[in-house]
Amino acid sequence: MTTPDTPSRKDENTIGAIVARLLLESGAVHVTGAKPFVLRSGWASPVYVDVRRLISSVPRRRELIGAALATVRERIGLDRIDAIAGAETSGVPFAAWLAESLSLPLLIVRKKPLGFGRNAQIEGDAPAGARVLLVDDLTTDGQSKLNFCRALRAADLNVEHILSIFYYDTFAESRRTMAELGAVIHPLSTAHDIIEQARSGRYLAPADIDKVEAFLLHTSEWSKAHGGIARLP
Template identity: 45%
Template sequence: MNSPLSGDAMARLLLEGGAVQLAGDQPFVLAAGWASPAYVDVRLLIGEPSLRRAVVALAADAIRTRLPQPPEALAGADTGGIPWAAWLAEELDLPLRYVRKRPLGIGRNAQVEGGSVEGRRVLLIDDLMTDGSSKAAFARGLRSAGASLTHTLCLFHHGTFPGGAERMRELELELVALASWRDVLALQHPALSADSRAVLEGFLADPVSWSAAHGGRVGLAPLAI
């Protein structure tokens, strides 16, 4: 899913930008409902020009080298994927769209904004993937609007909770990820102490049990397509 070179570089950028945050007594509950001792806040990289330029360069290289065919448009997932899709569209000189999880309910009531995707090969851009549950809504919106969607690019893939690979197969989506927790733990970095590393390794050994014991989800939700 991610290459060793991009994984190492992206993990370094996350740690240098303070995006890898360890919980104290109260665990984080991720958007998918899983409890975790750590949170990756990719939005912290948005505000620093040197960091965001480096991330965009890594993502652009992944798009150029790791897709079977170049995309004809980029679609940012609302909301975390939109800024990255915008910078990548500028870098790659591609049309930009964005997709909501559901239609707005007012105005045009559109799920896809920015123009037509009819008949275009579209790459979905998002900042994070936990277990892939949010990707179903984005894929549905793009395909309903006529897009050809086979791949999604995420800056960070948790790569821990069950169901992600199964969801991607059911959605007929291939994931291209720049980094995962494995890449973060592979680094020796001052931002990741020995104690923090031990907490993360314990969590990754059995993330479902860890989540259940700390007030999070206890199993995989059914796929809604």
């Protein structure tokens, strides 16, 4: 097994910069020219981050998992996790690589029960009370995490921490959702990291950077003005 390139000593800001660079280099960051992106939860946004672009590059995903390992070690503690759960579907590959690196059981949690056979919402096995780290690729307002955490807890699993490869970190609703969940989100990168790296590395045009910054400053207003929701229903 190939060992990921684990950062030996990196603070949160440095990890954010590394992962933002990986996303920009892989072409995962898209800024709209005219028509805004509408995210799954209904928010309109000028920027969309396709984290799945990272799964095809071996060097980049190895560096990414190294950053994830450093985050788990420094912010959660390796001895406080008994299993890794990948959120359907985009969180699964990242969860699998992390579980393999930590020699921990892997679970897959679906958005809803399968609908046939065992009608399972959770695949894999972990003992009741196991401390599970939920892994997903992207977090906007946190509503999908609410669903995943409820499913895991209904299976008598303990979920206190969520690892997200990218986190918009601009929706007030996400903070309220995490408070409601009683879970801490650990993002590897945020939209603010993307902006900082884009400026330093010239990955995005200045006009695109200005557009994303305007969105981050006035998210609800920007979304509403461009056909999206201004708040959760």
